[in-house]
Amino acid sequence: MDAFPKQVALLEKSCANTMNMMKASVSSFFIKITAWFLTKYLSKFLRSVQVCRGQMMMVKEASKRNVPMIYLPLHRSHLDYILVTLILWHYDIRAPFVAAGDNMNIPFFNLLMRWLGGFFIRRRLDSNRNKKDIVYRALLHEYMTKLLSEGEGLEFFIEGGRTRTGKSMIPKGGLLSVVVEAFNENEISDAYIVPVTFSYEKIIDGNYCQEQMGLPKIKETFMGAVKAIFKVFFNTYGSVRVDFAQPFSLKEFITHAKTLPYHPITLPTPPGRHSLDYGASYPNFSSTLLSTNGEAENTRLLVKALADRVVYTSDHCTAPMATHLIAFLLLTKYREGVYMRELTKSVHWIIRELQALRADVGFCGQSEDVILYAQELLGKHLVSKKWLEEDNDMKLYPNLTLPSVFELSYYANAVSTYFALESVLAVSILINGNLSLFHLLTSTTGVEKKVLREKVLEVAEEICTIIHNEFIFLPPCENLNSVLSILLESFVSKEILSTEESAMGDELAFAGKDRRWADRLALSLDVDEEENEGSYVADQYYQVNTERSDIRERLHFLVCILGPTLEAHSMVAKFALEELEAEQPEEDFMKSLGDYAREKVKAGLALFSESCAMIGLKSAVKSLQDLEILYSYDGANLRMLGLSEQQDSRTTLEHYTNLLETALS
Numbered sequence: 001m002d003a004f005p006k007q008v009a010l011l012e013k014s015c016a017n018t019m020n021m022m023k024a025s026v027s028s029f030f031i032k033i034t035a036w037f038l039t040k041y042l043s044k045f046l047r048s049v050q051v052c053r054g055q056m057m058m059v060k061e062a063s064k065r066n067v068p069m070i071y072l073p074l075h076r077s078h079l080d081y082i083l084v085t086l087i088l089w090h091y092d093i094r095a096p097f098v099a100a101g102d103n104m105n106i107p108f109f110n111l112l113m114r115w116l117g118g119f120f121i122r123r124r125l126d127s128n129r130n131k132k133d134i135v136y137r138a139l140l141h142e143y144m145t146k147l148l149s150e151g152e153g154l155e156f157f158i159e160g161g162r163t164r165t166g167k168s169m170i171p172k173g174g175l176l177s178v179v180v181e182a183f184n185e186n187e188i189s190d191a192y193i194v195p196v197t198f199s200y201e202k203i204i205d206g207n208y209c210q211e212q213m214g215l216p217k218i219k220e221t222f223m224g225a226v227k228a229i230f231k232v233f234f235n236t237y238g239s240v241r242v243d244f245a246q247p248f249s250l251k252e253f254i255t256h257a258k259t260l261p262y263h264p265i266t267l268p269t270p271p272g273r274h275s276l277d278y279g280a281s282y283p284n285f286s287s288t289l290l291s292t293n294g295e296a297e298n299t300r301l302l303v304k305a306l307a308d309r310v311v312y313t314s315d316h317c318t319a320p321m322a323t324h325l326i327a328f329l330l331l332t333k334y335r336e337g338v339y340m341r342e343l344t345k346s347v348h349w350i351i352r353e354l355q356a357l358r359a360d361v362g363f364c365g366q367s368e369d370v371i372l373y374a375q376e377l378l379g380k381h382l383v384s385k386k387w388l389e390e391d392n393d394m395k396l397y398p399n400l401t402l403p404s405v406f407e408l409s410y411y412a413n414a415v416s417t418y419f420a421l422e423s424v425l426a427v428s429i430l431i432n433g434n435l436s437l438f439h440l441l442t443s444t445t446g447v448e449k450k451v452l453r454e455k456v457l458e459v460a461e462e463i464c465t466i467i468h469n470e471f472i473f474l475p476p477c478e479n480l481n482s483v484l485s486i487l488l489e490s491f492v493s494k495e496i497l498s499t500e501e502s503a504m505g506d507e508l509a510f511a512g513k514d515r516r517w518a519d520r521l522a523l524s525l526d527v528d529e530e531e532n533e534g535s536y537v538a539d540q541y542y543q544v545n546t547e548r549s550d551i552r553e554r555l556h557f558l559v560c561i562l563g564p565t566l567e568a569h570s571m572v573a574k575f576a577l578e579e580l581e582a583e584q585p586e587e588d589f590m591k592s593l594g595d596y597a598r599e600k601v602k603a604g605l606a607l608f609s610e611s612c613a614m615i616g617l618k619s620a621v622k623s624l625q626d627l628e629i630l631y632s633y634d635g636a637n638l639r640m641l642g643l644s645e646q647q648d649s650r651t652t653l654e655h656y657t658n659l660l661e662t663a664l665s
């Protein structure tokens with residue numbers, strides 16, 4: 001070190017600058033003034049902020065235990081972090097330090113944010129993709145660890161930004177890994193993890209339609225922020241509901257996780273690798289891996305499991321608001337429009353369905369009033385209404401044109417998450433039963449309506465793998481196959497399916513068994529003879545009750561929930577097959593993919609106009625990269641994309657296209 005005093009001095013100076021840019025300087029006096037101001041003026045643009053007292057009491061109780069509180073909200077709006085600190089202040093709970101992306105480091109506002117607990121971090125840790133910025137990483141790590149060891153609370157948005165689709169995004173592990181490491185290195189004895197979620201009746205900070213149309217994101221600027229604040233103060237945004245999930249101990253989570261296997265549908269990318277290994281068998285956290293690399297990989301899985309658990313929990317305690325439900329029903333059941341009478345009944349029905357899934361809704365009142373209120377908040381540009389004299393009823397029509405449909409689907413997606421797995425099963429049933437959306441709208445006489453249980457589960461798992469970036473389908477440590485099996489049983493109790501033992505006769509059943517045995521052999525699973533004999537059971541067939549119109553309607557509804565996502569994936573697979581003869585810059589590929597998808601929608605060749613949303617297309621490309629069907633690498637100045645040669649990518653893409661198109665034909 002002494003040999004390079006100049007370099008050391010320079011490095012020290014640069015570190016001091018970075019720290020000054022990063023650190024917060026919280027002022028409880030300023031928090032008090034801001035809280036007073038907000039309590040007075042929030043009602044200018046919000047009808048109400050709904051918070052559950054019971055939840056806050058639990059958080060307060062946990063906050064008294066002398067361990068750091070880690071608030072992990074899903075990110076929906078810039079109002080999120082304001083509300084969290086404000087609510088905590090109201091319940092006399094210490095304000096956390098909040099990680100803010102450096103894009104928010106806007107003159108004047110950055111000062112206020114620092115006083116209110118904001119500390120600034122880079123959105124990407126490494127400014128150069130190919131080189132780790134170890135100094136910056138160490139500084140951030142040190143700063144956060146110091147805060148934690150002093151018992152300060154932290155808040156960060158693990159999705160890494162606001163969702164553009166209304167669905168939660170796959171969480172990032174960077175900041176969370178610092179908390180886990182602080183615990184592993186005994187810097188803290190424990191921490192309470194608090195998932196937080198928001199339901200906004202109306203989107204506050206813009207509808208993201210620009211981005212969904214493939215136009216670049218608008219940069220945050222001082223003037224932009226001032227304009228946005230003025231706009232907000234002169235509009236109305238209905239109510240907001242904030243849910244704080246039950247705080248859980250990090251220590252207990254880690255101890256518990258060590259005893260359970262974790263089978264993620266997605267794996268975090270291990271160091272030094274650029275994509276995911278789906279063929280790999282996942283280690284239990286408990287397995288003692290001697291190499292440091294193994295340990296690091298185990299920690300990665302642990303952090304991934306924790307992040308997934310947080311998002312899954314938040315997703316499942318997000319209460320849909322009136323606007324979400326109406327948008328959801330219009331896009332999944334009534335794309336052609338619906339009479340008020342019918343929609344009223346459907347609102348009752350969907351609330352019952354949600355209750356059965358133990359989900360709460362964030363509104364009450366007569367259904368008709370709720371619908372009219374939601375329509376007004378959504379606005380005429382999204383849902384229009386017309387009084388029809390001849391029918392003596394009002395009809396509501398969703399706007400399915402671009403880009404309005406993206407905004408409508410943003411609202412609807414708050415509900416989609418609850419039905420995602422059911423929808424996957426419904427799609428699989430359609431594929432296996434040689435049915436299509438078209439069949440469900442018409443009579444199905446003469447169409448094969450029997451499905452093999454095992455095949456339904458197999459295809460459902462395949463669909464989950466294809467669209468793994470769209471939802472956290474299940475909590476970590478639960479097994480996808482088991483969850484799907486239980487759900488399939490519920491299809492029987494709902495009479496969508498009826499059981500039929502060996503309906504196809506012994507011959508086919510034995511053929512099925514032979515194939516299964518061969519599959520197992522190929523997978524080199526360790527099946528001992530006894531187990532093999534025990535599993536000599538006839539294949540289970542189900543009859544799909546499509547002769548009943550209510551069942552057809554239900555299947556249609558379920559398939560329409562994932563319809564746009566599947567259509568987007570199918571478009572991407574088809575386009576990649578056509579366009580990626582040779583590798584090309586990812587940016588060019590994405591641009592022409594967006595143009596292709598929008599053209600398809602405009603020409604009326606897509607079933608769901610929202611399927612051409614840019615974020616959905618990007619997510620589908622990312623899935624193909626994760627699955628190693630597409631490869632990407634950083635060239636000189638460009639990121640290149642190509643069709644992987646490692647496996648038979650073309651065949652896989654063709655298979656995906658066929659699979660997805662079958663259900664949507």
Ligand SMILES: CCCCCCCCCCCCCCCC(=O)SCCNC(=O)CCNC(=O)[C@H](O)C(C)(C)COP(=O)(O)OP(=O)(O)OC[C@H]1O[C@@H](n2cnc3c(N)ncnc32)[C@H](O)[C@@H]1OP(=O)(O)O
Binds near residue numbers: 081125173268299
């Ligand atoms: C009363 C009224 C009051 C009002 C009161 C107002 C409060 C006033 C506050 C203002 C507040 C504004 C708030 C704005 C809201 C945002 O600005 S949201 C955006 C900023 N926040 C975030 O992004 C938080 C979540 N993001 C992360 O955690 C990301 O990981 C980071 C840290 C940003 C880095 O992202 P990245 O560079 O894309 O890299 P990523 O893949 O995540 O991995 C980075 C490293 O993390 C580690 N890592 C990642 N995953 C894992 C894993 N699973 N296991 C272990 N390690 C992992 C690894 O070291 C990894 O490096 P490699 O080993 O892979 O090279």
